[in-house]
Amino acid sequence: METLASPEDPALVERLRAGDESAFASLVDTLGASMLRVARMYVSTHAVAEEVVQEAWLGVLQGIERFEGRSSLRTWIFRILVNIAKTRGKREGRSVPFSTLAGDDLDQPTWDPSAFQGPDGTQPGHWTSTTFIAGWESVPDDRLLGSETVGVIREAIRTLPPMQAEVIRLRDVLGWSSDEVRNALDLTETNQRVLLHRARAKVRRALNTYIES
Amino acid sequence: MRKKDVACRDLVELVTDYIEGALPRRVRVGVDRHLERCPGCRTVIAQMRETIWMTGTITEDQIPADYRESLLMAFRGWKSRR
Numbered sequence: 001m002e003t004l005a006s007p008e009d010p011a012l013v014e015r016l017r018a019g020d021e022s023a024f025a026s027l028v029d030t031l032g033a034s035m036l037r038v039a040r041m042y043v044s045t046h047a048v049a050e051e052v053v054q055e056a057w058l059g060v061l062q063g064i065e066r067f068e069g070r071s072s073l074r075t076w077i078f079r080i081l082v083n084i085a086k087t088r089g090k091r092e093g094r095s096v097p098f099s100t101l102a103g104d105d106l107d108q109p110t111w112d113p114s115a116f117q118g119p120d121g122t123q124p125g126h127w128t129s130t131t132f133i134a135g136w137e138s139v140p141d142d143r144l145l146g147s148e149t150v151g152v153i154r155e156a157i158r159t160l161p162p163m164q165a166e167v168i169r170l171r172d173v174l175g176w177s178s179d180e181v182r183n184a185l186d187l188t189e190t191n192q193r194v195l196l197h198r199a200r201a202k203v204r205r206a207l208n209t210y211i212e213s
Numbered sequence: 214m215r216k217k218d219v220a221c222r223d224l225v226e227l228v229t230d231y232i233e234g235a236l237p238r239r240v241r242v243g244v245d246r247h248l249e250r251c252p253g254c255r256t257v258i259a260q261m262r263e264t265i266w267m268t269g270t271i272t273e274d275q276i277p278a279d280y281r282e283s284l285l286m287a288f289r290g291w292k293s294r295r
Contacts (some may be wrong), residue, residue, distance in 0.1 A: 019292040021285065028284050032276040050280060054287055061291045109226065116222040125220025126251075133256045136263055141293075150271050157268075172268040178233065197229035204264040 009073045016064050028057070034169060040080075040203040041101050041162050042089035052088050056203060071183055074176070077114035105163030106194055110201035112152050139211055149210065156206035160199055167192060168199035187209070219247045224254050228261050 015023035035056065039049035057079045067076060089096065099106075115131045117124050127133075136144065142148070157165050166185065170176045176184070182192040219227070219240075224247055230236045231244050248255050275281075 001214060019295070021288060021292075024288045025281075025285060026279060029275070030273075032281065032284070033274040036276060054284060057284055058287060058291060061288065082284065107220070111222070111225045113222070116220070116246050123220075125222040127221050127253045133260070135256045135259055137259075144267070145270065149267065153268055153271050168268065168275070171273055172265050173273055175269065193229055193235060196233075197226070200229060200261060200264055200268075201225075203268060207264055207267065208242055208260065 009069060012073060013067055013069070014157065016061070024061075027074075030174075031077060034174070035078070037162070038081060038166060039085040040077065040083040041166075041200070042096060044089075044094055044106070046093050048088065048092070051083075052079065052085045056084050059084065062213065071120070072180055075180045076186045079186075082184070082186055101161060101163040101194060103164055103198065106198065110198060110205075113198070132133070136208075136211055142210075149207070152206050152210045153203055158205045160202060163187075164199040165193045165200075167195040168203065171196055172200070219243045221247075221251060221254055224251075225257055228258060229259070230264075232261065 009145050012023055012027070016027075027039055032053070035053045036046075037053040038050050039056075041160060043049050043052055056077070060077050063080070067073070071079070115127060117126055121128070157168060160168070163185065167181055167187075170181045170184065171178070178189070178192055178196075181187070185192075187195070215271060224244060227236060227240070231241065236244065248258065
């Protein structure tokens, strides 16, 4: 299913077509950092990624008359970006296996298996009698929402495999829909969810470690 | 506990599909039933929801000012060539 355009898209598209620089600048400010990271997944250096992003923007501007709004504007921009980045990467003789981007741990459990009863337990696969997961309700808001917590989340995302990091950023930081993200990053629906699950699970674990400390 | 009950070990891997509403109906019903009587798994779901919410509070990076300026220059170039 294609994503319908966001409500603000038609106005933005019209402004771009009219050559409104502030409309362009606002898109650059919203999408720029993410576009650079996505480009960098496929090409060899940050400098090349910057060229790719610039080329993508020119492609966007040159194609904006033909944009029909069958996907959201930002998804369409990312499709252009990813195509250019992949082509450029190939030209550089760089082939990046999916597992390098997505992480090689996709079929691994996200929880420590020792938290669960083994086959000999009274309820195999259920929490052991000593597993206790404390809720975060009792943690004061200023600790939960402090700058240190933000640092913990940022660091957890920074250490994720690049595609996991980008999926959680687009979904949970920038608030894109799952359809937008899988279209933008050229992922299957299942892969989008698997990557999101791993990313969220690792951020949750990092937060829990911090909160329990 | 009946044999068909979802195990906690499996449930923790279904959390995202559950929150995303992507589980087949039958599995979803099984998860809901499990959650009714498993405080540990309820806490896992709650923590995951809070994680999503807290991740939403961080701000996106900004691109370097000189690079931003070069993109705006490219925009002006495109505009003048039209």
